[in-house]
Every structure is written in C-alpha cells, then in structure tokens.
Amino acid sequence: xxxxxxxxxxxxxxxxxxxxxxxxxxxxxxxxxxxxxxxxxxxxxxxxxxxxxxxxxxxxxxxxxxxxxxxxxxxxxxxxxxxxxxxxxxxxxxxxxxxxxxxxxxxxxxxxxxxxxxxxxxxxxxxxxxxxxxxxxxxxxxxxxxxxxxxxxxxxxxxxxxxxxxxxxxxxxxxxxxxxxxxxxxxxxxxxxxxxxxxxxxxxxxxxxxxxxxxxxxxxxxxxxxxxxxxxxxxxxxxxxxxxxxxxxxxxxxxxxxxxxx
Numbered sequence: 001x002x003x004x005x006x007x008x009x010x011x012x013x014x015x016x017x018x019x020x021x022x023x024x025x026x027x028x029x030x031x032x033x034x035x036x037x038x039x040x041x042x043x044x045x046x047x048x049x050x051x052x053x054x055x056x057x058x059x060x061x062x063x064x065x066x067x068x069x070x071x072x073x074x075x076x077x078x079x080x081x082x083x084x085x086x087x088x089x090x091x092x093x094x095x096x097x098x099x100x101x102x103x104x105x106x107x108x109x110x111x112x113x114x115x116x117x118x119x120x121x122x123x124x125x126x127x128x129x130x131x132x133x134x135x136x137x138x139x140x141x142x143x144x145x146x147x148x149x150x151x152x153x154x155x156x157x158x159x160x161x162x163x164x165x166x167x168x169x170x171x172x173x174x175x176x177x178x179x180x181x182x183x184x185x186x187x188x189x190x191x192x193x194x195x196x197x198x199x200x201x202x203x204x205x206x207x208x209x210x211x212x213x214x215x216x217x218x219x220x221x222x223x224x225x226x227x228x229x230x231x232x233x234x235x236x237x238x239x240x241x242x243x244x245x246x247x248x249x250x251x252x253x254x255x256x257x258x259x260x261x262x
Contacts, residue, residue: 006033008058009040014051014202014261015195016044023059028067029115034089041096051202051261053100054194055123056107063116065137087146090115094122094150098217101210103201107194108132108172109187118147121154124213126181127197128172129190134180135169153220154179205243206261211235 008019018040020027027033044050057063066086074082097104097119106120109129114137120126138145145164152160155178162168172184185193201209211234219227238244243259250257 004036007036011049015198016050016053018055020057020063026061026064027057028064030067030070037093045100051206052198053104054107054198061110062108062112064111065114065116097122105198109190113137121150127183127194128181129187130172131187132172133169134175136163137167139167205259207241208238211238
C-alpha cells in the first residue's frame with residue numbers, strides 16, 4: 001500500500017481502517033494528513049475488498065481539529081489563499097466520506113474538536129466511548145465555523161447555532177441524546193464494538209447499502225416527486241442483484257443469507 005506518514009491504512013476482512021496517526025498532537029489536522037486521508041478514501045472507492053470504512057484516531061484523541069502550528073504561520077501573512085486551500089481539502093474529504101457508496105463509521109474517543117468533530121459528522125455513523133467529547137472550537141479562534149451543513153441537519157438549527165456561537169463542549173451522553181452519535185459504549189469496549197458494527201455491515205448487501213446511502217444524501221436536495229422516482233429506480237436496480245435473489249431464497253429456506261456484495 002501507499003506509504004503514509006500521518007495516517008495508517010489497512011484492509012482486513014472487508015473493513016478498511018483509516019487511523020489518524022499524529023498522537024503527539026492529538027491528531028491535529030494538517031494538509032499532509034488531509035491529502036493522505038483523501039488518497040486512502042479514493043483507493044477504497046473501487047477496491048472490491050473494501051466493504052466498510054472505519055475512521056479513528058491513534059492515542060488519546062479522535063482529533064483535536066486544525067493544527068494550531070499551521071495557523072501560527074498564517075498570522076504573519078495574508079491567510080486568505082492558504083485557508084481557502086485548507087478548507088477546500090477538508091470539504092473534499094467530507095464529500096468523499098459522505099458520498100463513497102460504502103458505509104463509513106467514525107469511532108470516536110477522547111476529544112473531537114472543530115474539524116475533528118466535523119470529519120466525524122461527515123461519516124454515515126458515529127460510535128463514541130463514554131469519555132469522548134465534542135465541540136465546535138472555531139469561535140474560540142475567531143473563525144467562521146466549518147461543518148454548518150452537517151450539524152444543523154443532525155440537531156436542528158437552534159441547537160447547532162448555540163454550539164457554533166459558544167464553542168461549548170458536549171459529553172458523549174449529551175451527544176447521544178442530540179443524535180450527534182448513534183451509540184456510546186464503555187471506553188474499553190470501543191474498538192470491539194466498532195468492529196462488531198463494521199463486520200455486521202461488511203457481511204451485508206453492500207450494493208443495497210450503497211444505494212440507500214445515495215438516497216439519504218439525495219433527500220437533502222430532491223423534491224418529493226424527484227426523490228420517489230429516484231428511490232423507485234434504485235430499488236428496481238437492486239432487485240437485479242445476486243444479493244436480492246440470495247436473500248429471498250434464504251428467507252424461503254429459513255436460513256441466514258450469504259451476501260456477496262460488490
């Protein structure tokens with residue numbers, strides 16, 4: 001595989017694991033990390049051995065957000081072009097996480113701050129340890145917030161506005177109650193429970209899951225009639241797959257289906 005310096009990337013039993021690997025900086029995000037994450041996602045897109053993706057952080061945190069050392073360099077020069085390029089790459093990564101036709105799970109421990117939180121929000125599902133915490137730290141740096149697309153859709157405009165305007169930190173339990181995360185598990189069970197969840201999806205009908213993901217994303221922009229027409233087409237396409245035929249046979253034969261996926 002490609003030689004990565006800021007992340008680790010592995011594929012095993014249909015599960016690709018992307019690990020942000022700057023533990024000495026709490027996995028602070030820099031341009032090099034963004035580029036490596038993008039390369040790993042791109043390589044996973046057409047890799048039939050990858051059925052599910054996990055995004056996680058090495059060490060004590062998921063990610064502390066944008067690297068303050070990079071920002072320090074910007075204060076001595078015109079930061080506009082550099083910041084535009086940085087955020088463009090962040091957005092490109094978020095688009096890839098949200099549109100790749102495979103389930104993406106964020107496995108969050110420690111802090112998920114700023115861009116770190118928003119990378120988790122761009123994933124399809126989020127599982128967090130009990131000690132995990134989340135915040136939108138941009139206001140503390142005098143910056144306009146990134147992540148405004150995802151958070152308001154998860155928690156509503158009012159709560160999202162509060163979190164963006166204050167930068168307040170949410171504990172995992174509150175994040176669960178708001179719908180920011182799907183599950184909270186004991187700290188020492190996070191890795192095991194993440195793998196159980198990922199393995200369940202990896203053994204599922206991945207073509208159907210990919211089309212369902214497409215429909216969920218399309219629902220943000222489609223009119224009702226457009227959406228139902230797209231839904232009808234994608235369901236019909238999925239009915240042509242070997243997985244659909246296998247599931248019907250398995251139901252009739254009273255056994256578990258053996259899905260082939262992509």
